[in-house]
Amino acid sequence: MSYWFSWVVSNVLPFITAAVFFGGLAYRVVRWRRIPRASVSLVVPPGSRSVGQTLREIVTEVVTFRRVFKGSKVLWVVSWLFHLSIFVFVLGHLRLFMEPMWLWNLLGLTPEQVDLLAFAGGGASGTVFMLGLMALLVRRLMMPVRSLSVPGDYYLLLLLLAIAISGNYMRFLMHIDLEPYRAFFSNLFHLRLGVPVENMIFVSHFLLVQVFLIYFPFSKLVHVIGSGLTLKWTLR
Amino acid sequence: MVHEVDTETRDVVESLREKVKGPIEAWFDICAHCGLCADSCHAYVGTGDVEQIPSARAQQLERVYKRYHTKLGQLAPWLVGAEELDGEVLDRLQKMAYQCTLCRRCTLYCPFGIDNASMVGVIRALLAEAGRVPAGLQEHTDTAYEKGNTLGISEDEFLHRVEWFEEELQDAVDDDEATIPLDKEGARVLFVPTPVQIMRFPTVIISAAKIFYAVGEDWTMSTKRFDSTNFGLFSGEAEKRRVMAERLVDEMERLGAQVLALTECGHSYWAMKYGAEIWLGTPLAFSVENIVEMIAEYVSQGRLKLDPSANTDVVTYHDPCNLSRKGGLLEEPRICLEATTQNFVEMTPSGEQTWCCGAGGGVIAIPEYDQVRLASGMPKADQIRESGAQVVATACDNCKLQLLDLAEHYDLDVSVVGVVDLVADALILDEDRD
Numbered sequence: 001m002s003y004w005f006s007w008v009v010s011n012v013l014p015f016i017t018a019a020v021f022f023g024g025l026a027y028r029v030v031r032w033r034r035i036p037r038a039s040v041s042l043v044v045p046p047g048s049r050s051v052g053q054t055l056r057e058i059v060t061e062v063v064t065f066r067r068v069f070k071g072s073k074v075l076w077v078v079s080w081l082f083h084l085s086i087f088v089f090v091l092g093h094l095r096l097f098m099e100p101m102w103l104w105n106l107l108g109l110t111p112e113q114v115d116l117l118a119f120a121g122g123g124a125s126g127t128v129f130m131l132g133l134m135a136l137l138v139r140r141l142m143m144p145v146r147s148l149s150v151p152g153d154y155y156l157l158l159l160l161l162a163i164a165i166s167g168n169y170m171r172f173l174m175h176i177d178l179e180p181y182r183a184f185f186s187n188l189f190h191l192r193l194g195v196p197v198e199n200m201i202f203v204s205h206f207l208l209v210q211v212f213l214i215y216f217p218f219s220k221l222v223h224v225i226g227s228g229l230t231l232k233w234t235l236r
Numbered sequence: 237m238v239h240e241v242d243t244e245t246r247d248v249v250e251s252l253r254e255k256v257k258g259p260i261e262a263w264f265d266i267c268a269h270c271g272l273c274a275d276s277c278h279a280y281v282g283t284g285d286v287e288q289i290p291s292a293r294a295q296q297l298e299r300v301y302k303r304y305h306t307k308l309g310q311l312a313p314w315l316v317g318a319e320e321l322d323g324e325v326l327d328r329l330q331k332m333a334y335q336c337t338l339c340r341r342c343t344l345y346c347p348f349g350i351d352n353a354s355m356v357g358v359i360r361a362l363l364a365e366a367g368r369v370p371a372g373l374q375e376h377t378d379t380a381y382e383k384g385n386t387l388g389i390s391e392d393e394f395l396h397r398v399e400w401f402e403e404e405l406q407d408a409v410d411d412d413e414a415t416i417p418l419d420k421e422g423a424r425v426l427f428v429p430t431p432v433q434i435m436r437f438p439t440v441i442i443s444a445a446k447i448f449y450a451v452g453e454d455w456t457m458s459t460k461r462f463d464s465t466n467f468g469l470f471s472g473e474a475e476k477r478r479v480m481a482e483r484l485v486d487e488m489e490r491l492g493a494q495v496l497a498l499t500e501c502g503h504s505y506w507a508m509k510y511g512a513e514i515w516l517g518t519p520l521a522f523s524v525e526n527i528v529e530m531i532a533e534y535v536s537q538g539r540l541k542l543d544p545s546a547n548t549d550v551v552t553y554h555d556p557c558n559l560s561r562k563g564g565l566l567e568e569p570r571i572c573l574e575a576t577t578q579n580f581v582e583m584t585p586s587g588e589q590t591w592c593c594g595a596g597g598g599v600i601a602i603p604e605y606d607q608v609r610l611a612s613g614m615p616k617a618d619q620i621r622e623s624g625a626q627v628v629a630t631a632c633d634n635c636k637l638q639l640l641d642l643a644e645h646y647d648l649d650v651s652v653v654g655v656v657d658l659v660a661d662a663l664i665l666d667e668d669r670d
Contacts, residue, residue, distance in 0.1 A: 028265070036258050039514050042351050044343050045588045046510065046564040061347070071272040071345045145271035147286035148295065150317055153269050223266040227348040230262055234349035 003196075006203045009210070010196035014188055017210040024217025025225065032229060042233045054236040058228050075139070082132030088125035089167075092118060095178065097185050122171050130164040133157055156219055159212055166205035174201065248366045249304050249321060255358045256301045263350045264298045267291055273352065276345035278592045279335060282614035290342040290352035293332040297359055300325060330368050333359035333472075335608055337596035339557035344589060360472030369471045372602040377467035381476045384483070385463035387431035394462055397434050404438075405445045409665055416445050419491065420456035426493040427457050427527070428464040428484065430501050432633045440500050443660030444527055450663055451539045455497070461487040464504040469511065470598030481512040488522050496524045500654050502558030502596065502632040509563065526559060528631045528655050532568035535575050546662035547577040552625035553655070554583070554616070554639060555590035556632035569631055572655050576662035583619045591615040595638035610645045613638060617646035631655045 049057070060066060065083075069076040095118060104114055137157045140149050170176055180197050187194035196203065216222075256264075273290040274280050280288040287293075302309030302318040309318035319325055338353040346352075363369060369377070380386040389397075395418075402416045417423060427448070433440045448455045461483055468477030488496055498504050509524040534540045553573055559565045566587045573580050585591070594612030599605055620628055620642075628639055628650050639652045 032262050032265075035262055038259050038351075038354065040354075041510060042259065042343075042349075042354065044340050044351075045561050045566065065347065067345055067347045068272060071275060075270075075272070139271075144274045144280070144286050144289060145269070148269045148271050148274075148289060148291050150269065150295075220266065220268040223268050223348055226262060226266040230259070230266060231349040233259060234343055234351065 002200065006196040006198075006200075009203050009207045010184065010188075011193050013207070013210050017213050021213045021216060025222075028217055028222050028225065032226060038233065043236065044234055049236050051236075054232060057235055058231050061231055062228065078132055078135045078139075081128050082136070085125040085128040085132065088121055089129065092122045092125070096181050097189070099182075119171070123168075126164060126168045126171055130161065130168060133161045133164060137161070152219060156215070156221070159208065159215070163205065163208045163212060166201055166208065170199075170201055170205065174199075248362045251362065251365060252301055253305045255361060256297070256305070259351070260355060260358065263294065263348075263355065264301070266348055267294060267350055268348075269295075270347065272345055272347065273342040273350075276342045278339070278341070278594050278615045279337070279608070279612045282594060282612040283608060287328065287332055288335065288612075290336075290346075293336060293359070294350070294352055294355045296325070296329060296332055297355055300329075326363070326366065326368055329359050330363055330370065332356070333363060334370050334373065334597075334602060335599060335605055335612075337557070337592050337594065337599055337612075339592035339596055340561055341557070341589070341592060344561070357472065360470075361474065362472075364472035369473075370602040370604065372604070373467070373471055373598045376598075376601045377471040377473065377476060380463060380465065380467050380480065384461070385431045386465055386467060387435060389431055389434060389462070391459055394434065394459065397438070398457070401438060401442050401445065404442045405449065408442070408446055408660075409449055411449075414445075414449050417456040418459050421490075422492050423454050423456035424493060425453055425455040425495045425497045425530075426488055426491055427455055427497045427499065428504075429457070429462055429499045430465050430504070430633050431463050432637070433499060434462065437633060437636065437654070439657050439660075440654050443654070443656040444499065446660045446663060447531060447534070447540065447656065450541075450665055451534050456491065456493070458487050458491065464498045464501055464508075466504055466507040466511075467598065467601075469503060469507050470601070474515070477507075477511070478515040481507060481515055484508060485512065485516065485520065488520075494522050495530075496520075496522055497530055498524065498526050500527060500631040500633065500636075500656055502556035502563070502634060505565075506558040506562050526563070526565060526568075526631070528559070528572060529565055529568045531656070531659055532571040535571055540575075540659070541664040541666070542575045542659065542662045543664050544574075544576060544578050544662065547627075547658060548579065549577070549626040550579040550581055550624060551577040551627040551629055551658070552581050552583050552620065552623045553586070554593065554620075554628055554630040554635055555586055555588075556630060556635045557590065557592050557596055559631060560590055561588045569629075569655050572659055573629060576658045581623050581625055583623045583625075585619075591619060593635045593638040593642070595634055595641075600634055600637055609638070610641060613642040614646070617642045617648060620648055620650060621646070626650060627658075628652050629655050629658055 065076055065080050068079055109117070139145055140153060140157065184194055184197050269291060271289070271291065277288060277290050299317055299319040300321050302316055303313055303320055308316050333356050336356045338356060340351065340353045343349060343351045343353065376386045379388045398416055398418065405416060406412055406414045427444060429441050464484065466477060466480045468480050484496060496508060498508060505526045513519050531540070535542065551573060553569055593616050595609050599609050630636055630639060630652065631654060636652055636654065642648065643650050643652065
């Protein structure tokens with residue numbers, strides 16, 4: 001039973017996930033691209049900005065969360081660290097797919113040092129991510145944000161929390177040898193059916209991540225790809 | 237089942253799809269319900285009412301939209317939170333849309349730059365089609381549409397008032413030849429006041445006349461069009477909005493003026509500068525300037541001699557949303573005030589981040605919203621008190637009326653004046669001007 005479950009999560013679901021995730025995002029982008037411009041200018045305050053200035057402002061916004069800082073210092077600390085942690089662990093997960101020896105050589109790192117770095121970066125970002133989710137959940141449960149929240153908002157936070165907990169469990173409470181995982185993903189990317197990894201925590205984590213990716217294009221997470229566009233409307 | 241709506245709302249439902257397109261679709265998609273807009277909104281901060289949160293207004297529109305124009309909303313409304321457009325929802329939408337002052341402060345605080353004022357504009361347009369514009373606002377709009385100005389002032393009454401303004405001008409500048417030109421064809425500047433100024437704040441017009449006199453401007457007023465306001469913009473009635481803008485455009489054409497000089501008034505500047513050419517579908521053949529902008533220009537050109545010692549009080553400036561955040565006039569009023577006062581202080585925040593006075597967007601014309609309006613002015617009242625100013629200068633009737641009410645309601649020891657009045661008071665007239 002559990003073997004077949006693992007097999008489906010590892011060998012079948014990923015293709016569905018990829019199709020829905022990329023198809024969904026493509027649908028969003030195409031839909032937004034077709035949106036006609038607002039008839040009246042949305043630029044606040046009005047004034048002309050060059051393409052360079054507009055780009056600079058969008059990048060500043062995306063990197064520093066300036067508007068959040070203006071609105072609430074506490075939320076800024078939480079949400080900036082939260083998003084930074086995502087950036088860090090997404091980068092860290094790339095190690096499942098590749099071992100950039102040239103980079104380690106360039107940085108003069110031994111394999112042991114790389115592992116230590118991964119433990120520190122992954123552990124810190126995973127912890128910050130989990131705590132950040134909890135803080136966002138508490139904030140959402142309090143007024144006035146509670147009045148703006150819909151079931152989907154809670155669903156997303158709880159789903160991410162489950163992903164964070166399963167990930168942190170593997171990071172802190174299990175000793176993981178990367179090789180079988182790399183072999184598994186290598187098979188997957190080469191469209192070869194393979195033997196699923198024997199680790200139910202990993203299978204659960206992988207399943208939750210796929211549920212998340214399938215939900216992504218239909219959720220508020222599209223702000224990741226859409227906010228540049230909507231910010232541009234108020235700038236230029 | 238799906239289209240079981242009464243006749244009152246059927247038209248609204250039909251035009252929902254048409255209106256909810258463009259940026260709004262994307263905004264619906266990405267608003268993450270983070271609630272940052274809540275604390276940026278004077279109406280929510282002042283009243284504590286969660287229905288005043290900008291995102292709440294947008295979400296109400298989204299729920300109705302989903303119910304009729306998305307598959308999931310039609311098949312399983314409970315799943316996506318879709319809501320039928322019944323009387324109760326219409327009432328809620330009315331409150332949400334017409335108690336918002338369209339100040340766009342939330343746009344600056346939204347991490348994604350979502351423009352909630354545009355969404356409120358859509359709700360207003362829908363409600364106007366359903367005949368749900370609040371009574372006071374509808375009356376003002378209809379009076380303006382039918383009689384040419386919001387207070388229904390007749391031409392005779394206007395001429396009578398101008399005669400008195402002219403006498404005041406002559407006294408002030410000590411020149412019997414000083415005039416307020418009327419319907420002067422070929423004048424460079426057409427100055428358009430508001431009915432409220434004609435009846436209640438006449439010093440604005442007299443001061444403007446004094447300044448025009450001092451710089452020797454070639455200007456005129458019109459006996460046909462002496463209302464710069466655009467209540468169609470507030471009510472949400474696109475046709476009335478267009479007609480009101482068109483009247484000023486036609487009058488500019490008739491008189492052959494090059495500059496439309498709009499008086500101290502926020503929304504009329506936005507309407508004529510940014511809205512008119514879109515509503516009329518053609519670029520304007522003249523430039524649109526606010527009187528404060530013109531004065532700043534005169535000051536910069538050295539055409540006005542001003543005495544800053546004329547006013548020794550601590551003066552602060554309230555940025556009307558339509559002039560600052562929405563209009564881009566941030567430097568100009570400050571140039572005027574620096575030149576006419578000795579103790580100018582800024583409120584925090586100011587400029588593009590100014591707190592709305594709480595009465596814009598037509599709210600002041602709706603008596604049943606008086607309590608909400610006064611409560612919404614709380615952030616403004618607080619920052620006025622903190623500034624320590626004795627005088628609050630501003631450049632908008634609407635703000636002025638609200639600031640006077642706030643001073644009384646919140647026990648602020650301040651007087652409220654127009655920028656134009658302060659400039660006129662500080663004017664040094666040459667003895668030997670020709």
